[in-house]
Amino acid sequence: MITPAPPRRPCRRYGADGTPCSSTTTRADGWCGRCDGYTTARPAVTPDVSAPRRSEWRWGTGTWTPGTLGMDSDEAYEIDVTPGAVATYGRVHAVVPKVAETQIRSLLEDLISEQADTERSGTGTWRIYFRRHGYGLVISADRSHVLRYCTRHAERTWAQYRTGVTSRISGPGGLAAWKREAVARHLPLPVGGKVLNLYARHTLGLKVTRDTIDDIARRLAAHLGDNVLPHWSRTEEAAVEDGHGNTWVLLRTERFPDGIVATVYATGSEPVKPPSREK
Structure with a gap:
């Protein structure tokens, strides 16, 4: 039946x-x-x-x-x-x-x-x-x-x-799910909402769209893997210069025990405020 x-x-x-x-x-x-x-x-x-x-x-x-x-x-x-x-x-x-x-x-x-x-x-x-x-x-x-x-x-x-619904709580600085998933395919750490856009705009001269996201995420992962992550001692908070004019802020918190790339700014300039460090 x-x-x-x-x-x-x-x-x-x-x-x-x-x-x-x-x-x-x-x-x-x-x-x-x-x-x-x-x-x-x-x-x-x-x-x-x-x-x-x-x-x-x-x-x-x-x-x-x-x-x-x-x-x-x-x-x-x-x-x-x-x-x-x-x-x-x-x-x-x-x-x-x-x-x-x-x-x-x-x-x-x-x-x-x-x-x-x-x-x-x-x-x-x-x-x-x-x-x-x-x-x-x-x-x-x-x-x-x-x-x-x-x-x-x-x-x-x-x-x-998993279907890509974005957060109503993280605010405009949070990454949309489709961006976050693309980054996760290439990078072992999550990134703050501003990181992806700042890197794409100022380093690559690109706008983050669904058509460009995979290439941008891949290039971001390669850049961090070559120039930033090897110099991070996995401390609770660190600012690492990449040798290309940028300083990257990395955090480890209870919410992100493996770390998060919180923000990036031009070395020597006033940094963009990173996301709140939730405990």
Whole structure:
């Protein structure tokens, strides 16, 4: 017997400008996949309003060592999801528990199928996460439960992020998702929103567009790899001159433990203020 398709129902998400979506959907998470997919009309935090962000990039104390989780993607729909993980997801992304559990399972499926980083703690629990993208889960030692949901993002879900929905919170200095993804293909570190445009405009004489982004990101990665990163001692904050008239500011924070290229300015000039160093 053929299982009937789920009934269509209104998409109850919002565009980045707060406009309610008018599409319909059959998806289990209630999103049509065509609008921006925000669960609230307005973000809880905005760039010009001081308030605590809801990001949950906390893994607990102790050391994590690389290991093989040994799960198939199908097991994402067999594992139990604890109320604590559901509650954290629901609080961060403003969704009801049923939707939170559905989206956690979808994230786990992608983490497994895309061979995300997997590590084990001293107590035996596992973490599987997209280091660059900022989404991950803690799994019990016996792989029977999702214990915790972790993200660096204050409101976007993994489903939104992977489809290129840009942040409403990071402000005009943040990189659009399509730019960020292009940079990630070539560079092991994220870059601040102004870095890409400043390098493209002042060094290459180019404008960043969807047609030029890959070439610009590739050339930026090569420049940093040859002239900047070898001279960075991985300190918490450093300003490195590249020998071509530019100074690059690099930071390491709790949010960016592997580092971020925060900004760049002409050597000897007043630097462009880097993004806030979130702890």
